[in-house]
Amino acid sequence: MEKINETYPVSFVGTGPGDPELLTVRAKKRMNEADCIFYDCLPAEAVLRESAPNAKIIYVNKHPENGEPIPDILDLIQEKYTEGKKVVRLKAGDGMMFNGGDVEARKMKERGIPCEFIPGITAACAASNIFAIPTTEKFKSNAVVHLIADDISDNFEHIRAVAKLLEYGTTIALYMAYDNLQAIFDIFKQEGVDFNIPVVITSMISLSDEDCAKATMDTVFQVIEEREMLSPFVFFIGKYVDFYLSPKSKTDKMKIFINAR
8 A cells, every 4th residue: 555644643632521621731732733623423513613624524424314425434534634734523421431532543544544632521431420420439430331221232141241230339321222221221220239229310511502400210311301301311330429519590501601601
């Protein structure tokens, strides 16, 4: 394969949960230097204001209508890269956390294109800090499992395996789990997990409608409905899970939003 210009490696930038202020310094620097910025996830739009004024912003629609072919974002990136452009590809959250970064890293290597991955704050890490949720506590909870649960194809066997860890104080952070949540909790109960184990619900993390509330496996949906909490959610389950910083009122959030503009 013909050697490609290696002046500027392609930067895969983790955008974090959405709030531009939670971008890393390096992420902001790469976006400020970029000639073109690719993204294919709508949550990444929140950080685009950090882009260089003259950067070309390119949205790649992964769900085109009318049977149009799905564009390969890496083909588009390669085209700009070979033109000598400084290219940034945005990844919601952290590129290596449930986000296909591993696949894209392998394909970039196969294409002979140098790249770098800049970490982003995952939703669970952001939520645990924003609301002071103790996901680990010395001598009590010494492990955290980040678990994605939107597409379960193994008859919930991995859910059964993870349920056993709750006995030892492990905290489970559930991503994209709302549609399967009741089934997951049913499995937990079958595996002997205490009905009253704490469940902390976090929603819209780092955004204007963010919220946090405590429940149990039996009251989660009731709490979500009563508080009018919005997706996306991260659920924290564990013996020692709690939260110590209260959500801001809607009035306070509006003041912050207005002052930030």
